[in-house]
Amino acid sequence: MSSRSNATVGRRSAFFIAAASAALAVAVAAPSAGAFTVGLEPYGSPSGSFTTAALRATNAGVLRTFAYWHQIAPTKPANPANPADPAYKWIRLDADVRSAARCGCGTTVNILSAPSWAEGPRRASSARAGTWKPNAAQVGFFGAALATRYSGTTADPLGPAGRKLPRVRLYGGWNEPNYQAYLTPRSEAVELDRAMQNKFYDAIKAVQPTATVALGGLGPYGSNKASSEIQPQVFLEQILCLNGSWRLATPVACPVKVKFDAADFHPYTWFGDPTTRAASPDGGALGNAPDFRKLLDYAIKWKTVLPEGGKDLWATEFGWLTNAPGRKVSRTTTVGISPASAGAYTSETLYRLWAAGVNVAVWYSTVDIKDPKPLTNSDHNWPGGLYFWPGLKTYCASSAVPCAKPAVQAMRFPVFATKSKLWAMSPCRGVGATVTFQSRVTATSAWVTAGTVAPGADGVATKSWTAPTNATLVRATGAGTSCSDTGVTVKIATH
DSSP states (O other): OOSSTTSOOOOOGGGOOOOOOSOOOSBOOOOOTTOOEEEEEOTTOSOHHHHHHHHHHTTOSEEEEEEEHHHHOSSOOSSTTOTTSTTOOOHHHHHHHHHHHHTTOEEEEEEEOOOGGGSOSSOOTTSOTTOBSOOHHHHHHHHHHHHHHTSSOSBOTTOOTTOBOOBOOEEEEESOTTBTTTSBOGGGHHHHHHHHHHHHHHHHHHHOTTOEEEOOOBOSOOOTTSSSBOOHHHHHHHHTTEESOTTSOEEOOOSSOOBOSEEEEOOOOSSSOTTOOOSSTTOOSGGGHHHHHHHHHHHHHHTOSBSOSOOEEEEEEEOOOBTTTOEEOSSSOEEOBOHHHHHHHHHHHHHHHHHTTOSEEEEEOSBOBOOSSOOSSOOOOBOOSSEEOTTOTTTOSOSSSOEEOHHHHHHHSOEEEBSSEEEEEOSOOSTTOEEEEEEESSTTSOOEEEEEEOOOTTSEEEEEOOOOTTOOEEEEEEEETTEEEEOOOEEOBOO
16 A cells, blocks of 8 residues: 555555575465465564564464565566566565475565656656556566576575475465555556556466466555546456446447456555445455455456456455554544454454455555654554554563564454354364354453354355353363364454
8 A cells, every 4th residue: 555544654664574494395385265364464573583483473374575676676677578587686575485485374566666767758757656557468477587586496595405485376466556655657557457467367378387376456445537546446347347336237249358266455454444435436445355255256246357257355454453552644633543453353253254255355554654754644554453562562572573463363263143143254174173163241251152063165154153141251161182272262253
């Protein structure tokens, strides 16, 4: 996301410092079709080893990272489809891929920020570097280089002899193409993104036919009359060759269909709860998640996209800001909720995304970012990590080590309950694994078992029930081969 109100701050590459040690697996399984996978983006992580630890703590199945094209290829490669071309600089991306492999996670890589040599001519003075009419053919060559380097057959430059770089099976197109912070000019954004996506898709599939290639994640807010942002549903309708909203979409003439295996959006919600919809009916807050699934289903029905057939839905950025310290977005408004509320909302968020047909849900940022020079009217703090920044004495005993927020366990073992339904996603999986739901009336009364069920391969367990009279709290416990864990305790929801 770009630096703006209702958004994340610009990413700071200095915080991505990855360790480069330990034995790595060559290939990591991608999330299976239809399964539900949680993930983490390592923004703010102090080291690669910390990223790996955070992935393990949250039982994440995927790490999301970025191929910053302008950093990887600051000068034009003589052979841009060949990752071994000396112009390419892969060090940082290699490190993120290794961090994921250490915990057995998959990796999804998005692209953004074109080098100057790959931008269109006469970039407008108002356009951010790296955004202006990126050359679609060159995007394809870059995609081929990515898929080749991370095919599982490339020698790891850090050795030892015989070790290969891990395979990346998940790829995402241009990040947040509906925002001018990433793609300009606005008037051409949809067709620019379509052209880049198709070249990128074909290039990845030519190297790795079984890879999953998603559209770039769409930013959640905007104003269709403004000059900076396009509402995500409007952008998605146009690129899917649809007319109308999720309420009733019909196909339109589309000379070139877009190619993808999954659509992607970034459902942030700053003012409200996990059911809150954006102020605009075309927005992308958490409450709008079902709208994206419906638009995607219309495109499948009307065959306005390629390849034909089912598509996954990803939410590769979400999270909750915590206060204190919060994030000041104007002179009078500070965004953020208590850490305890953020933990409870995280559990419900994962349930809501799962219920909306989302397959991959990625939390944005491991550790809070503290802006060293906050602005007068707003700041670039990002208190949206799963871990507090070191030195926040209200919560952290140590001034040197980030400490976990309640959202860490909520990511690892989320639980949600209504008076008629129980849901959890257990880290204990496989043959013989079980999830036991329990309820109680108060924080000190005895737990009463509501039932035991077997989770699916992705850990998701559901059960119908009728909540006992006066019961207010629910938890879940997981068990399996060499595994036991207890999920978060939640209040029984009335909605």
